[in-house]
Amino acid sequence: MDYKKTLLAPVKIGNRVCQNRFFAQPMECVDSDDEGNPTDLTYARYENLYKGEFGLVDLEAITVTNESRARKTQLEIMPRNEKALTKFMKRLKEVNPKVLIVFQLTHSGEISEPEFSRRVTVKPLYGFEGDLLTEEEVDKIIEQFVLSSKIAQNVGADGIDLKFCHGYLGSQILRPYNDRKWKYGGAWENRSRFAYDLIERIQRAVNDKNFLLGSKLSIWEGFPGGCGSAGPDSPLMDITESIDLVRGLEERGAAYFVESLGNVHCSMAYMEAIQDEPYLSYLHFYFSNIIKQNVKPETVVIGSHFSSFRGKKNKLLSIEPEKSSMFAMGARCIEDGMMDMIGLGRQSFADPLTPLKLREGREDEIKYCTQCMNCEELMIRQKPVGCVLYNKPYTELFREVRKTLGKLAELHT
Ligand SMILES: Cc1cc2nc3c(=O)[nH]c(=O)nc-3n(C[C@H](O)[C@H](O)[C@H](O)COP(=O)(O)O)c2cc1C
Incomplete structure (x- = not known):
């Protein structure tokens, strides 16, 4: 199989073109300065991804407010960060002007760390606390997202990724567990209001057909009442709403989706398949395929969990090693129409030059993630x-x- 040809083929995303099928997953690295600006460590990480020739880079979860955040030194995107982010983006474009980048905008909600920020919630999960968000506060959070999107545009990002995955605020509002009777809870029409208002308002604010809008979503959070379950306390998977979300966002201008599952508190193995359970990666392909079947052909779907596959020496059962290497598996998933791009998370740490080495025929030099x-x-x-x-x-x-x-x-x- 000529996986090189498939993986290095360009792909259209919105009105833009990614030079190849490699997507650098958003990976939080807790290395900003006290104001949430990039430091030398941040520069080094992203410069490497740019040198490594990823088609599309997703800048890690960058918070729209420092009031509620998960990491003490998390990247921030508020007016005070605009100058530093402009400098950062200028440097990255100098390293490689062909790479596209979207910023993953987030609000941590109930995952915010009370030690240094305000933990807020739409309805506390069992064992969790936090200040109950009011409608006015959520309206304000929407405004913060819109402002951050404008800043992303001003500093030279190619688009944004609305973080609706892994139990951060976006997922908390969407999940059936949020059955509180309020503007943003109860019926799906109310729970999806946050996502739909958000994308519509961002679309209007940036007013640019070339600016990419998209979202990384947990199609199924993997616990009763989580996104993709049948009711507020139901253990049964039902992804009808998740599909509706994908379609609703697409109708409102989303050009791409990144498949994900799980929640950082209680179903992390779905979020990041571990060494002993690499087979969970196949579950992700199943869901990518479902997203792909439910969107327009031109909407880009990005699959996740390729770090499990490594080189030709992985220990996955049942298929010949050369068919289950990261590249062979990635190309197969694209050729079979399950996705358009492959996401590398932990592998982008292990070897940020992975796409470049493939292009230059230096596969033997690639260092693979061991999870x-x-x-x-x-x-x-x-x-x-x-x-x-x-x-x-x-x-x-x-x-x-x-x-x-x-x-x-x-x-x-
Ligand atoms: C250290 C670390 C930080 C992460 N940060 C983010 C993040 O900022 N946003 C996000 O959506 N996912 C985040 N993830 C999840 C990854 O993006 C990815 O979905 C997951 O690791 C599975 O891909 P992989 O098997 O290629 O690693 C993170 C994972 C790790 C291990």
């Missing part, structure tokens, strides 16, 4: 994140963290 999850541990511990296995400063940081703080209890509990 050790040490990057995730750094993030949970609010430390700067990178590949602990192959990137020495992060190896040393991780060693230091373990020495001073001890072992972290199970990540996937």
Whole structure:
């Protein structure tokens, strides 16, 4: 199979063109300065992705407000950040003008860390607390998203990704569990209002056909009442609303979707398949395919979970290794029409030059992610994140963290 041809073929996204089928997943790295601006560590990470020739880069979850956020040193996109982000984008375009970039706009809601910010919720999950958001506060959050989209446009981003995945505020409002009787809860018409108002208002504010709008969504959050379940406390999967969301966003101008599943608190294995369960990746392909079948042919669907496949030496059962390598599997998924691009998350840490090395015929030099999850541990511990296995400063940081703080209890509990 000529996977190189498939993966290096350009693809149209909205009115723009991605130079190839590689998508760098948004990966939070907790390395901003105190005002949420990029630091040298942030520059180094993104410069590498640009050198690595990803067709489309999704800038990690960047918060529209520093009042409620998940990480102490999380990137921020408020008026005070505009100058620093302009400089950052100028540098990236100098490194490689062909790469497209969208910013993943987020509000952490109930995942906000009370130690340094305000935890807010639309309806507290069992075991969770937080200030109950009022309608006026959600209206204000919509305004913050709109303002951040304008800033993204001003600083030179090619578009935005509305984060409706993994249990952050976007998912919290959408999920059936949000059965509170208010403007943004109860009937689907109310729960989807936030997403639909948001995209419509952003569309009007940016007023630019070339500015990409899209969303990374958890089609199924994997717990009773989560997105993609049959009712507020139902354990049954029913993705009717998730499909409706995809169609509704598409009707309102979304040009692409990034498939995801799970929730950071309770169903993380769906969000990031681990070493012992790489087979969960196939579940993601199933859902990408469903999204693909429910959108217009020109809408770009981006699949996730290719870090499980590695090179030709993976240990996945049942099919010949050369058919289940990351590249062979990615090309197969595109050729079979399940998706248009392949998302690399942890693999983009392990080797940000992956697409470049494929193009130059240097596949043997690619370093593959082993799903050790040490990057995730750094993030949970609010430390700067990178590949602990192959990137020495992060190896040393991780060693230091373990020495001073001890072992972290199970990540996937
Ligand atoms: C350290 C770390 C940070 C992440 N940050 C984000 C993020 O900012 N936004 C997001 O949507 N997903 C985030 N994810 C999830 C990844 O984007 C991706 O969906 C997941 O890791 C599965 O892809 P992979 O198997 O290629 O790693 C993060 C994952 C990790 C391990």
